[in-house]
Amino acid sequence: MSDVPRVVEIERLAYPSTWPPSAYRKELQDNRWAHYIVLRDKQLVEERMTVPQEPEKPRRSRLFPLSLLPNRPAMTVPSPELASIVGFAGLWLMVDEAHVTTIAMHPDHRRRGLGEFMLVSLIDIAYEIGAKWVTLEVRVSNSNAQNLYRKYGFREAGLRHRYYSDNQEDALIMWTDEINAPEYKHKFVELKSTLFKKLEAS
Ligand SMILES: CC(C)(COP(=O)(O)OP(=O)(O)OC[C@H]1O[C@@H](n2cnc3c(N)ncnc32)[C@H](O)[C@@H]1OP(=O)(O)O)[C@@H](O)C(=O)NCCC(=O)NCCS
Numbered sequence: 001m002s003d004v005p006r007v008v009e010i011e012r013l014a015y016p017s018t019w020p021p022s023a024y025r026k027e028l029q030d031n032r033w034a035h036y037i038v039l040r041d042k043q044l045v046e047e048r049m050t051v052p053q054e055p056e057k058p059r060r061s062r063l064f065p066l067s068l069l070p071n072r073p074a075m076t077v078p079s080p081e082l083a084s085i086v087g088f089a090g091l092w093l094m095v096d097e098a099h100v101t102t103i104a105m106h107p108d109h110r111r112r113g114l115g116e117f118m119l120v121s122l123i124d125i126a127y128e129i130g131a132k133w134v135t136l137e138v139r140v141s142n143s144n145a146q147n148l149y150r151k152y153g154f155r156e157a158g159l160r161h162r163y164y165s166d167n168q169e170d171a172l173i174m175w176t177d178e179i180n181a182p183e184y185k186h187k188f189v190e191l192k193s194t195l196f197k198k199l200e201a202s
Pocket residue numbers: 014015102103104105106109110111112113114115116117137138139142143144145147148149151
């Protein structure tokens with residue numbers, strides 16, 4: 001629960017429209033079929049602990065408090081634990097299908113294999129909770145995410161017309177094959193091992 005504010009911050013940077021923060025709290029508290037993860041960069045925590053923080057300067061009063069402007073996010077200094085969160089992802093188990101509900105990396109930490117690491121973690125969770133397939137919806141224009149999903153054997157299975165209310169964009173529906181099928185398992189293990197080698201080397 002304490003990670004939610006940082007998750008909401010990353011979500012705002014990653015998606016054109018967002019869930020209300022209460023939705024995450026509800027998911028965590030009330031939805032027993034939901035599974036959410038955050039990805040922490042430990043090095044960020046260590047750096048923040050070792051770099052001496054500047055003492056706070058005395059503040060001059062402002063004519064108009066910026067915090068009263070509408071839609072301005074609250075100005076907070078996040079704790080090292082919170083600031084170390086660089087991505088998050090989640091899924092729902094629906095009978096034997098794992099539905100990926102969200103996956104997002106902070107823009108400053110993309111293209112390092114970490115989004116892929118989160119997808120791998122979700123698929124691992126899908127195995128653990130007994131799902132047979134993994135499915136998701138993705139904007140037709142979101143080719144970066146589609147590339148990631150295709151890499152992990154997701155295939156297009158149809159369209160949901162005007163699925164996204166912010167711009168009426170269509171959603172591509174994608175599914176894996178049965179994740180327990182030997183071919184899928186073999187490919188998954190291979191991709192995971194290549195990814196881990198890449199992450200260890202970086
Ligand atoms: C999708 C997202 C999570 C990927 O995270 P990332 O950490 O940048 O991705 P990775 O570095 O792990 O890349 C993994 C694979 O994704 C694909 N990919 C990711 N970014 C890409 C880009 N800019 N161009 C092309 N392919 C890309 C590639 O297939 C890549 O594999 P490769 O390295 O072998 O080419 C990230 O771009 C994001 O947060 N986007 C905004 C939120 C979003 O769209 N989420 C998906 C909602 S359905």
